[in-house]
Every structure is written in structure tokens, then in C-alpha cells.
Amino acid sequence: IACLVMYFFAEFDDAANLLAANPDATTISIDEPVEIPKNQQNRLQEPGREEDDELLGTDDSDKTELLAGQKKSAPFWTFEYYQTFFDVDTYQVLDRIKGSVFPVPGKNFVRLYIRSNPDLYGPFWICATLVFTIAVSGNLSNFFIHLGKPTYHYVPEFRKVSIAATTIYAYAWLVPLALWGFLMWRNSKVMNIVSYSFLEIVCVYGYSLFVYIPTAILWIIPQKVVRWVLVVFSLCLSGSVLVMTFWPAVRDDNRRIAVATVGTILLLHALLAVGCLAYFFDAPELDFPAPIIPAHNGTTVITKSH
Amino acid sequence: FPGLADVSISQDIPVEGEITVPVGSHSPDEDCSTLDEPVKDTIMRDLKAVGKKFVHVMYPRKSSALLRDWDLWGPLVLCVSLALMLQGGSADSKDDGGPQFAEVFVIIWFGAVVITLNSKLLGGTISFFQSLCVLGYCVLPLTVAMLVCRLVLLAGAGTVSFIIRLIVVGAMFGWSTLASTAFLADSQPPNRKALVVYPIFLFYFVISWMILTFTPQ
Numbered sequence: 045i046a047c048l049v050m051y052f053f054a055e056f057d058d059a060a061n062l063l064a065a066n067p068d069a070t071t072i073s074i075d076e077p078v079e080i081p082k083n084q085q086n087r088l089q090e091p092g093r094e095e096d097d098e099l100l101g102t103d104d105s106d107k108t109e110l111l112a113g114q115k116k117s118a119p120f121w122t123f124e125y126y127q128t129f130f131d132v133d134t135y136q137v138l139d140r141i142k143g144s145v146f147p148v149p150g151k152n153f154v155r156l157y158i159r160s161n162p163d164l165y166g167p168f169w170i171c172a173t174l175v176f177t178i179a180v181s182g183n184l185s186n187f188f189i190h191l192g193k194p195t196y197h198y199v200p201e202f203r204k205v206s207i208a209a210t211t212i213y214a215y216a217w218l219v220p221l222a223l224w225g226f227l228m229w230r231n232s233k234v235m236n237i238v239s240y241s242f243l244e245i246v247c248v249y250g251y252s253l254f255v256y257i258p259t260a261i262l263w264i265i266p267q268k269v270v271r272w273v274l275v276v277f278s279l280c281l282s283g284s285v286l287v288m289t290f291w292p293a294v295r296d297d298n299r300r301i302a303v304a305t306v307g308t309i310l311l312l313h314a315l316l317a318v319g320c321l322a323y324f325f326d327a328p329e330l331d332f333p334a335p336i337i338p339a340h341n342g343t344t345v346i347t348k349s350h
Numbered sequence: 351f352p353g354l355a356d357v358s359i360s361q362d363i364p365v366e367g368e369i370t371v372p373v374g375s376h377s378p379d380e381d382c383s384t385l386d387e388p389v390k391d392t393i394m395r396d397l398k399a400v401g402k403k404f405v406h407v408m409y410p411r412k413s414s415a416l417l418r419d420w421d422l423w424g425p426l427v428l429c430v431s432l433a434l435m436l437q438g439g440s441a442d443s444k445d446d447g448g449p450q451f452a453e454v455f456v457i458i459w460f461g462a463v464v465i466t467l468n469s470k471l472l473g474g475t476i477s478f479f480q481s482l483c484v485l486g487y488c489v490l491p492l493t494v495a496m497l498v499c500r501l502v503l504l505a506g507a508g509t510v511s512f513i514i515r516l517i518v519v520g521a522m523f524g525w526s527t528l529a530s531t532a533f534l535a536d537s538q539p540p541n542r543k544a545l546v547v548y549p550i551f552l553f554y555f556v557i558s559w560m561i562l563t564f565t566p567q
Contacts, residue, residue, distance in 0.1 A: 123470075123471075126471055127471050127473070129471070130468075130471040130472050130473075132542075132545070133541040133542055133545075134541060134542055134543070134544045134545050135541070137545060165468070165471075165472070165545060169468075169548065169549060169552075172549075172552065173552060176552065176555075176556055176559075180559055183563070197565075198563075198565055199447060199448075199565070200447065200448045200449075200560075200563040200564070200565070202447065202448050202449045202453065202560070203447075206453075
């Protein structure tokens with residue numbers, strides 16, 4: 045028991061806090077079967093079971109599978125099975141969103157916030173909000189850019205909503221699927237300390253997309269510099285959440301593969317941001333009140349910034 | 351129990367009493383005679399039920415009539431009329447225009463189903479069709495807003511008309527959200543109310559956006 049305790053102690057940055065809070069907790073957990081507590085959060089004063097679950101559930105991959113199986117014990121064709129994916133309270137969702145927008149360096153989002161209670165509420169509704177935010181903001185931004193031109197007639201561009209929905213939902217579900225498959229494959233070759241279930245990866249991706257929502261709203265501002273600064277800023281924030289989550293899962297692997305994996309994750313994330321900016325938001329023009337300024341020889345008062 | 355050890359049941363206690371089966375004094379004769387009643391009565395009964403629910407939506411009070419006797423006629427009528435009124439928008443190409451009839455239909459019904467599933471998955475106690483009924487009926491203020499917008503657009507399409515439309519749609523959006531929240535929020539566990547109310551907000555926001563951005567030819 046002491047050896048196991050030392051092993052877990054070495055692996056976790058915040059283990060010291062938890063063990064200091066509840067030194068007896070680990071011994072209890074090893075003897076008895078652990079039942080997953082329903083509402084976990086980042087609170088040190090909760091009784092020992094949550095810390096044990098965090099120590100055992102997210103570090104040891106075997107235990108993760110076992111505990112995950114214990115939790116979702118209803119058969120998959122019943123309604124109760126899917127209810128286990130929505131077992132979150134309002135404050136938990138808000139905490140997870142806060143954790144994705146303000147990533148703490150060194151802290152793993154999954155370990156800190158999700159802790160074996162991945163939910164589908166966050167990913168689904170954040171993606172839905174993002175779809176409509178991008179469509180509405182793009183429409184508004186195009187309206188303001190082209191306002192005042194005599195030939196411009198406003199169109200709602202409703203078709204873009206379905207395109208946005210397809211893109212964002214595909215990204216939020218297919219990329220985690222591919223990543224999970226890849227990590228499982230590498231896990232079979234190289235024993236990794238940290239491994240994630242599919243739902244946890246979906247959860248991380250879903251919550252990491254949250255920072256794009258205020259970014260999309262701010263993209264209405266029709267200045268190229270502002271937009272690209274926003275892209276870089278939001279990419280740093282959400283990218284760092286993803287990197288800090290997945291680096292521990294691949295760092296024990298071959299160096300090149302680890303770097304390539306993390307690089308691909310970041311590249312796809314950047315592609316999503318840049319692609320949305322390019323497709324939904326027309327390029328702003330350099331001179332705004334173009335129709336008012338009398339044009340010399342009719343030539344370029346308006347310069348297209350392409 | 352020590353005190354009962356010497357209690358014995360005498361064999362000759364007479365059993366008395368009355369066993370009566372209460373006969374339903376007014377057996378529901380509607381069951382027999384709804385087949386015989388004139389068609390006008392049948393239709394008027396359903397129409398009155400729908401109309402009563404409309405009134406409940408416009409003046410939301412904590413009445414359970416909307417929930418108890420759910421029906422989907424009202425939502426269907428509202429959805430079809432809203433989708434019809436959203437037709438006729440201008441577009442240079444088919445891709446850039448407003449939502450098609452089928453798109454409005456799908457958004458309203460699929461959106462309502464998803465919100466209902468969401469609230470049930472979060473542990474709500476309301477039944478599936480009751481929730482659909484409430485969400486559908488609470489589209490009524492937005493349908494009224496669409497009507498007003500079309501009338502305002504007949505008068506002109508300038509900035510003033512846009513501001514009027516913005517105010518009307520905004521007010522109706524708030525009304526819809528408040529009305530549906532008043533009916534639905536009570537059936538949720540208290541620490542998850544915001545999680546259930548937010549999708550309803552998003553749903554009516556999308557419908558309001560479709561109404562506000564309608565531009566006629």
C-alpha cells in the first residue's frame with residue numbers, strides 16, 4: 045500500500061495538497077471497491093473518495109476502464125445510460141468553462157475539472173452556440189462592411205448556418221474520435237501513464253472551443269489586424285488547454301511521434317479558426333467611407349485587401 | 351411482544367358491515383355520445399382548447415392547463431404560419447437567401463425535440479410531449495412579431511422601420527423566453543435550472559434572428 049501511495053504521489057502535481065487534506069483516504073480506497081461519487085469538483089474539503097478517484101481513476105488506465113465501466117452500468121439502449129453523461133450541475137459547467145478560458149500552466153484540464161465525470165452537455169451546447177454565433181456574426185460583419193454601398197442588398201445568408209453546423213460538429217466529434225483511436229493504438233505499443241477515454245477527449249475539445257465564441261463576436265470589428273490578433277490569442281488559449289491535456293499522454297512515446305501528434309492537434313485547431321474567419325467573414329476594406337470620397341479617375345479609392 | 355402472548359382470537363366474533371361498490375352515478379355519457387355529436391362541436395372543443403392555451407401563453411401564469419392537456423395542434427399551426435410568412439425573402443442566388451420553408455420547420459421541431467431531450471437528460475420530470483407542447487405554444491409571441499414586421503415592411507424598409515422591428519422582435523423574444531421558462535423551469539432540479547433555460551434562450555434567439563433578418567423583395 046505504501047508503495048502504491050508513493051507511486052501516485054510522484055505522478056501528480058497536486059497530489060500533495062490532497063494527501064495533506066486527507067492522509068487516510070488512499071488506504072481506504074484500495075481496500076474497498078470505489079464507487080464513483082456523482083458531483084466532483086475542485087474542492088479540497090470534500091471527503092476522501094473524490095481524491096481517491098482522482099488519484100486512481102485518471103492515472104491508472106486499467107482502473108479508468110474499470111471505474112468507467114462501474115459508472116455507466118446501465119445498458120446502452122436505456123435512457124439512464126445517457127443520463128449519466130449529463131450528470132453535471134450549473135456550477136460544474138461554469139467551472140469547466142472557466143478552466144478552458146483561463147488555463148493554468150501545468151494543470152491538466154481533464155484531471156482538474158473532468159475527473160471521471162465527462163459530460164456531453166458542454167460540448168454539445170458550446171458547439172451549437174458557436175455555430176450560431178459564427179453565422180450571426182459573419183452576417184452582421186458583412187452587413188457593416190458593405191453598408192453604404194449603393195449596389196449592396198442585404199441577404200441573410202442562411203445557408204451558411206448549415207455549413208457552419210456541419211463543420212463545427214464534425215470537428216468536435218471526428219477529430220476526438222481519430223485522436224482517441226490513435227492514442228489507443230499507441231497505447232498498445234508503448235505503455236503510457238496517462239490515457240483518456242473517448243468521452244473525456246470529446247469533453248476537452250468541446251470546452252476548448254468555448255473561447256472561440258467571444259472571438260467570433262469580436263470578429264465583427266472590421267479591422268484585419270484586430271481579427272488576426274484575436275485569432276492568435278484565442279488559438280493560444282484553447283491550444284494550450286489541448287496541449288497541456290495531451291502532452292502527458294504522448295510524452296512517453298517516441299519523441300517524433302509525440303511532437304507530431306501535438307503539432308497536428310494544434311494545426312487542426314488553427315485551421316478551424318482561420319477557415320471560419322476566411323469563409324464567414326468578408327475581408328474588410330481598407331478605406332471605409334469609400335463612396336463618400338470622390339474618386340480620382342474612378343480608380344481605386346477602395347483597395348481590396350487580398 | 352410479551353403482552354400479546356395470551357391474546358387469543360375468539361372464534362365467534364361476528365363479522366358485520368357493509369360492502370358496497372360505489373356505482374359511478376354519472377357514467378361518462380360523453381364517451382358514448384362524442385360519436386353522435388355534430389362535427390362542429392368536436393371541432394369547436396379542440397379549437398377552444400387551443401385558444402385557451404394561446405391565452406395562457408400571452409398571460410403566463412402558473413396554471414397547469416398548458417401542461418396537463420397537451421396538444422400539438424397549436425404548435426403546428428404556429429410553425430406553419432411562421433414558415434409561410436418567412437417565405438418571399440429576396441435573394442440574388444438561392445444560397446444567400448433566408449431560410450426555406452423546410453429549414454424553418456426543421457429548426458423549430460428539431461430544436462424543440464433537442465431541448466426536450468436535454469431537459470429530460472438533465473433530470474427533468476416533465477414528459478416529452480408536454481415539453482414540446484409548451485415550447486411550440488411559446489412561439490406565439492414571435493409569430494405575432496413576424497406579422498408586425500411584415501406589416502411594418504409594407505410601409506417601408508428604412509432605418510426607422512428597422513428600429514421598430516428590432517424593438518418588437520426583441521420584446522417578443524423576451525416574452526417567449528419568459529413564458530416558456532415560467533412553465534418549464536419548475537420541473538427541473540434546482541441546481542440545473544440555468545442549464546435547462548440556456549438552450550431555450552438560444553432556440554428563441556435563433557428564431558428571432560430569422561424574423562429580424564427577413565428582407566422582402
